[in-house]
Amino acid sequence: MSSSFIILIILLLGVAAVAVAASTEGSRAFFVFGDSLVDNGNNNYLITTARADSPPYGVDYPTHRPTGRFSNGYNIPDLISQAIGGETTLPYLSPELRGPKLLVGANFASAGIGILNDTGIQFANIIRMYKQLEWFEEYQRRVSSLIGQQQTQVLVNKALVLVTVGGNDFVNNYFLTPITIRRLQYNLQDYSQLLISEFRMILQRLYSLGARRVLVTGTGPLGCTPAEIALRSPDGQCADEVQRAASIFNPLLINMIADLNKELGSDVFVAVNALERQYDFINNPTAFGFVTSKVACCGQGPYNGLGLCTAASNICENRSQYAFWDPFHPSEKANRIIVQTIMSGSEKYMAPMNLSTIMELDSRA
Numbered sequence: 001m002s003s004s005f006i007i008l009i010i011l012l013l014g015v016a017a018v019a020v021a022a023s024t025e026g027s028r029a030f031f032v033f034g035d036s037l038v039d040n041g042n043n044n045y046l047i048t049t050a051r052a053d054s055p056p057y058g059v060d061y062p063t064h065r066p067t068g069r070f071s072n073g074y075n076i077p078d079l080i081s082q083a084i085g086g087e088t089t090l091p092y093l094s095p096e097l098r099g100p101k102l103l104v105g106a107n108f109a110s111a112g113i114g115i116l117n118d119t120g121i122q123f124a125n126i127i128r129m130y131k132q133l134e135w136f137e138e139y140q141r142r143v144s145s146l147i148g149q150q151q152t153q154v155l156v157n158k159a160l161v162l163v164t165v166g167g168n169d170f171v172n173n174y175f176l177t178p179i180t181i182r183r184l185q186y187n188l189q190d191y192s193q194l195l196i197s198e199f200r201m202i203l204q205r206l207y208s209l210g211a212r213r214v215l216v217t218g219t220g221p222l223g224c225t226p227a228e229i230a231l232r233s234p235d236g237q238c239a240d241e242v243q244r245a246a247s248i249f250n251p252l253l254i255n256m257i258a259d260l261n262k263e264l265g266s267d268v269f270v271a272v273n274a275l276e277r278q279y280d281f282i283n284n285p286t287a288f289g290f291v292t293s294k295v296a297c298c299g300q301g302p303y304n305g306l307g308l309c310t311a312a313s314n315i316c317e318n319r320s321q322y323a324f325w326d327p328f329h330p331s332e333k334a335n336r337i338i339v340q341t342i343m344s345g346s347e348k349y350m351a352p353m354n355l356s357t358i359m360e361l362d363s364r365a
């Protein structure tokens, strides 16, 4: 073998090593926990009715095929990955999530789940929060066998984490039927307190598993979804009692997060006030380019708010004119506005700071 050939190989190997170093340094891992607002396909692998794996879901996704995301196109985690310059994370249950792909992060979310284990029981086999956290531990063991325990801890400490959960504890538990066990046990205030104290333990567990930058979204305006308007509001206004739940839960969450950060002595958790942001486009849809925030793009019945979004549903022509894609879930366009707010929103939306400030701080650390 000629010596110049050997030199060439050495040079190429050197370039490859630099490329690997740059890619692990340039982007941080991203972990996602929660419900259908952030599930990107885990439920496809489960026996459950909570799924988005048939058309027209995914109609505006690059492949134009359903993926398990509850959106016409990208969902919130996809858009956060894009904003921080990372690859899209794979669902934890995807067989493609192995080897170096593990270093990108993972999405543990599962449609239908809530803070409480008894939320979403009607969906049977879904991954509840405690299980998502167990799998996060399992994930770390898998990564350790790849890059060692110390490097795994660095990867997790430096990662960005998103937690979106809580809405189902109201709509798929407390308010699911006119009489529910939870409703007999608790008034709305006490039920919200219960959720917050359980949520606090979930966040503490995440911290003990190494998470150090965690975006925590409150619930959206639950009473203003096409589903709740169709079900409970003959006049088309946001459904009062469900809306009241969101307006009790969200401020409690913001306080709990501030308190937890104080206890930890560090701004680990960031409260995303999705409620405020979504109110903006519910109160003034045209300011955001929407023709409506009350009618779902895909569905049937009043406000397209009844039943599921399927190939047999009414489907709007231009998806970006609708704040809601289906009776419960925002359209890609609405998700973009929410993620823009996460990136650069003021204190009204992001407490104690927005994601661009976090990125700036962390790049100096």
Ligand SMILES: *[C@@H]1O[C@H](CO)[C@@H](O)[C@H](O)[C@H]1NC(C)=O
Binding pocket: 115, 116, 117, 130, 198
């Ligand atoms: C949910 O169930 C798991 C496993 O049985 C248990 O460890 C956990 O404490 C439960 N969580 C709540 C909020 O009840």
Ligand SMILES: *[C@@H]1O[C@H](CO)[C@@H](O)[C@H](O)[C@H]1NC(C)=O
Binding pocket: 289, 290, 318, 319, 320, 321
């Ligand atoms: C869809 O609606 C958006 C927002 O109103 C508009 O900018 C866009 O041009 C429309 N697209 C089509 C194909 O009509």
Ligand SMILES: *[C@@H]1O[C@H](CO)[C@@H](O)[C@H](O)[C@H]1NC(C)=O
Binding pocket: 343, 344, 345, 346, 347, 352, 353, 354, 356, 357
């Ligand atoms: C959020 O981000 C923008 C930069 O995009 C910055 O100018 C602004 O001051 C930040 N707001 C807060 C409250 O951190």
